[in-house]
Amino acid sequence: MQLFVNDLTVIDFSYCCEQRGIVGESWIVDVLLEGELNEMSMVLDFGVVKKQIKAIIDEAVDHKLLLPMHSSMISVEKSTTQEDSEYVDVVSERGSYFLQSPTQAFAKLPTNKIDIASVTDFLLKIIKAELPDNVSGLTIVLREEVIDTDYYHYTHGLKLHDGNCQRIAHGHRSKIQLFKNDQRDFSLEKMWCDRWADIYIASEGDRIEKSDIQLSNSAQTQLTDKHEYFSYFAPQGRFDIAVPSNVLDVVDCDSTVELLADFICRQLKKSQPNDTIKVIAYEGVQKGAIAYD
Structure with a gap:
């Protein structure tokens, strides 16, 4: 017997890519379970699927920065300034990003590339360990929203948020609709999506001086005059990031x-x-x- 739940959840996260740098992403999650009926004549209660399996997925990857730990672009070490925090250095073709965040803000995947296949394998192992004995099969489908117009990928953090949105490097894949004089303007949409393609969006209010940033010793030696620096304290801890200006848009508000x-x-x-x-x-x-307006 098979049990399915489509659109179980959406995972919003960012990931490290050797070519594109840090990329914001949003994937829809479908789940298919296979097994014998239990004492309630169910493979698994829908309530359990929607609550427990969603919670496992959210805890594993949602609102996190996904790190391909087998890639040479990634370096991770324990923070020497903040408890339960880590330094992460990301060296990509687009530029080098340097972070310090609480450990819970990162997901470390045993792969050299973050893609749908590697994240699916990662989640399957975690979820299978939590399923009851009568469930013998599990299929997860991760998929992008079908968007027939322009869209952009962005990464950010929300210091005032008391949930996981406070993490300084999580993101989204988003469409946009722009209207001028009540008429949709696709040229404006393309212009804006080009501006925010694989962008990091920072708030001017979170800008700090280079002398105040907390990063790894290695990162300190790799910073250039093209880097800009942002940091804040949130309920989960202190967050720091150095971002190259070519992948950055600084806004005059929170994001x-x-x-x-x-x-x-x-x-x-x-x-x-x-x-x-x-x-x-x-x-x-x-x-x-x-x-x-």
């Missing part, structure tokens, strides 16, 4: 989807003051905010 929608609206209004602007900004899949 919640509400304020990003407003930021986009304000930027477009500056260049087109006589037009009415409406922004529908998404944060991952099927959620977002609307701003207009």
Whole structure:
């Protein structure tokens, strides 16, 4: 007997890529279970699937930075300044990123590349260990949202959030809808998606001096005049990141989807003051905010 749950959850995370750097991503999760019926004539209670398996997936990868530990681009070591924290150095073709975060903000995968196949294998091993004996088979399908227009990948962190959104390097794959004078403008959408392709979005209020950043000794020797520095304290601990300016957009607000929608609206209004602007900004899949002027 098989039991399926489509759209069980959406995992929003970022991952390290040798070519693209740190990339924000959103994947939809479908689950298929196979096994004998239990004493309740079920393979597994839907409530257990939706709650327990979703919780396992969320704890493993959601709102984390996924690290391919077999890749030479990654270096991880224990922080010497913050308890239960780690330094992570990421050297990619687009530039070098350096971080310090609580250990729970990272997911370490035994692979040289983060992709759907490697993350699926990682999750299968974790979830199978928690399933009851009557469940003999497990299939997980990770898939992108089908988007027939332009979209962008972004990474950020929310210092005021008391949940996992506070982690300084998690992200999303997001579409956007932009309207000028009540007409959808696909050229504006493409322009903005090009601007935020594989971007790190930082808040100006989180900027710090190079002398105040907490990074690994190795990172300190690799910093250049192209790096910019951001840090904050949140409920989970202290977060630091050094980001090269070519993959960075610094906004004058926090990076919640509400304020990003407003930021986009304000930027477009500056260049087109006589037009009415409406922004529908998404944060991952099927959620977002609307701003207009």
